[in-house]
Amino acid sequence: MATIAVSIQNVSLSYRDEVVLEDISVEITAGSFVGILGPNGAGKSTLLKVILGLIRPNVGEVLIFGQKPKKLRGKGQIIGYLPQRPLTNPHFPISVLDVVLMGRYGLLGIGRRPSQRDREIALRLLAQVGMAAHAHNIIGALSGGEQQRVFIARALSVEPRLLIMDEPTISLDACAQDELYDLIHQLQEQMDLTVIMVSHDIGAISRHVGDIICLNRRIYVHQAPPIGRLGLEKTFGCSVEYLFHGEIPHRVVRIHDV
């Protein structure tokens, strides 16, 4: 039987009186590449934070490789995480190498400086994401796509088994997006990773991931692509344009009742 990387059982969460997640139950197999799809405000980022242990659900349980997220973190088994806006302060005075090394800080513990080995790990990861030449540049001086690569290197510097990415391509142009997906596939293979990615880009997700979870407060669909129009419309709550990628790309739009 395949190992379960993430198991979510009956998770519900509300802020004040507003329900954000409603009775979510899902299992993600180790080694898979899962895309979470849904409209704005569907609770996608919140679900990621619940998986990371940043937010505790009101009801239900999350297990990562059979253990609670906080317990896992306490043992130094860190989940690789690429937040939606990884550079909250664009003028922060540190170098690219410093950023990647940060991923190692929690593992090192208090009072200990990064060792030669930590630097080697960071530099190797920077080379893998194609950013070794920028190691000593200030992070804010890089372009959006370059920064994204650096933050992926940081996410991987904790030597994770699970990598979670929140809208990794949101600030990238089409070419940079494709490059990023290629890079993630490549890293997934090399490092034997389970990858969970949130996006609202239906086209990109269906081309690149193995499984799709359609989320809008609760889970509507969980299957391999392609997702049918009906499933998407249930999730998004409105008619959806779906760009199919056949031999000739064409746009399929539902005929509206006039």
Added chain:
Amino acid sequence: MFDWLEPGFMQNAVVGGLLVSLICGLLSVFIVLRRMAFVGAGISHAAFGGVALGFLLQVDPFWTGLAFAILVAFLIELVQTRGRVDEDTAIGIFFAAAMAVGVLFLHFSRTYNADIFGILFGNILAIGPQQLWQVTGVTAIVLLFLLLFYKELVFLSFDEEMAWVCGVPVQAVRYLFLAVLALVIIVAIYLVGIVLVSALLVIPAAVARNLTRHIHAMLLVSTLMAVAANLAGLALSYQIDLPSGATIVVILAGLFFLASLWGRRYKASRTRS
């Protein structure tokens, strides 16, 4: 040239001032990067309540001031993390309340010889041998804290959520930083007073920010600026008989003005090249 160093009280002031400006210069970098300028101002004003309590109970205001400062700092943090009140609102409430309590304490203590002006705006004559020991102890604690938690502080300043995900004990470091900040504020009050403390906590790093690109250089420049402004301020205030705390702060502000002009020119020339 160094005749201003001759009187004994000036020697105490210079040694105390050097230590205070050293730790303020270092801590200032994290206050600016973590956008905690208002927290610093809030804690220092709250210390007034504690200092006044010291007069009322006739104990060393260092201890009561410190207790008040730490208490208010932790309350601000607690209220804010519970998410009921925004941080700046919490600071606004607590520091005004603590100051008001201080005024009441002073009223009840009926001491008319308390140097209120000195507490508010600094009085280097207040640095005697006992205060010098307090400053030395605080300096040792701050340096030890920075030595142990430097990388955690950098990560927290950069991205707290990510620091937590990567296994850094974020909450503990936040509280420790506040306690250390309260310690620094209490000893900085000797030098520049409650009202002017935030200048020492903010301006050195703000100057360094304009002149440097990496945090290591920023720490160095910030500390040098704080120490230089402090020495120059003490010398100048002695030579032409000015209030020393205010002189130090005015010099720091002047340095900031020059550094922003320089920083703008530097950046403009970089974007052109």
